[in-house]
Amino acid sequence: MEYHRISNISDPFFKKMHELMQMVFPPEEVLEYSLWKEPLEDPGIRVFVAIHEGKVVGTTEYRYYDDFQVAMTDFTIIGQAGLGIGRFLARKRWDDLQALAAASGKPMLGMFAEIYDPYRVHDHAFGGVKPMDPYVRREVLSHLGYKRLDFGYVHPSWENNGEAVEVLDLCFLPTDEEREGVPAQLVVDFLTRYYAVLANKPAQWHAMVEALKQREIVALLPI
Template structure:
């Protein structure tokens, strides 16, 4: 299996990845093909695909902010079972994140990730019936095994279709580098989320309300998932 970075929507591998996104994620979570042009050319955004026998069978996108010393897994896609794609993507992503930390002279304090909670909003779940490893219940357990915990907030984020809808039914999670950490600063959460969603000009009132509530707090507890 090959781990290949995509840097342009003109790359034929991008079209294959975008189709795969449409299979496993709901429409509001998938940025339109043409709107990927600038993000994928951003050197700070790392988009890689897993290629098996010439086919894109998985993908991951992530970033690392050396100023905040936090990373974010934007998404991980496993397109086929029984190929070890999840482990392959994880191992290569961790290796690359170690490189980014070394190059920036920093050490990460942890990594954010969003994850669906199938108990919250079944109607909002991706079409995961097509790819069993992508079912939210499976992915939650994988994140738990990796050390992620959910932030003690009522999470909502703006839809990636640029319509400004509130996407609910998810948890915002964090994997601390030190497993003994039981909370993180609220200011870290708001600073990161403002930067992360700066790419979406249309945001729902629910998102602003959530941010205002977080700002009233000093720390955010990390809870089991």
């Protein structure tokens, strides 16, 4: 299996990756095709696909903020079961992030990820791919070490229509397994930068950020 980086919208594997995203994710979670041009060319955004026998069978997008010392996994997609795609992507991503942290001269504190709450997602089959089932994914991510940040999370729709998406939790994978919380200001700074690209943020998102500004620490809870 090959771990291939996509850095241009003209890459022939990008169309296959975008089709896989559309099959698995709901529309509000998928950026429109043409809008990918700039993100793919951004050196800070790392988009990789897993290629097996010439076919895109998985993909992951992530980024590393060396000033915050944290990473963010934008998404991970496993296209089919039985190939070990999840482990392959997780291992390759972690190795890449560790190299980025080493190059920055500062250790990585951990990695954020938005994780579907299976108890609030009832009407989406995630393309019928069983490894993408929210119950399965949540348990796998728990095994990897992710923990839920203790606040009610909403995020702006990637359709940039001002709608709030409320069926996910913001989680964090600490490099120190004994860590019990994350500074609230770090969460605010991260979310503000991460969603700067979306102009139409819902009122619920702004209220959430303002509430976080009143806190010092956001606890990490089991998922």
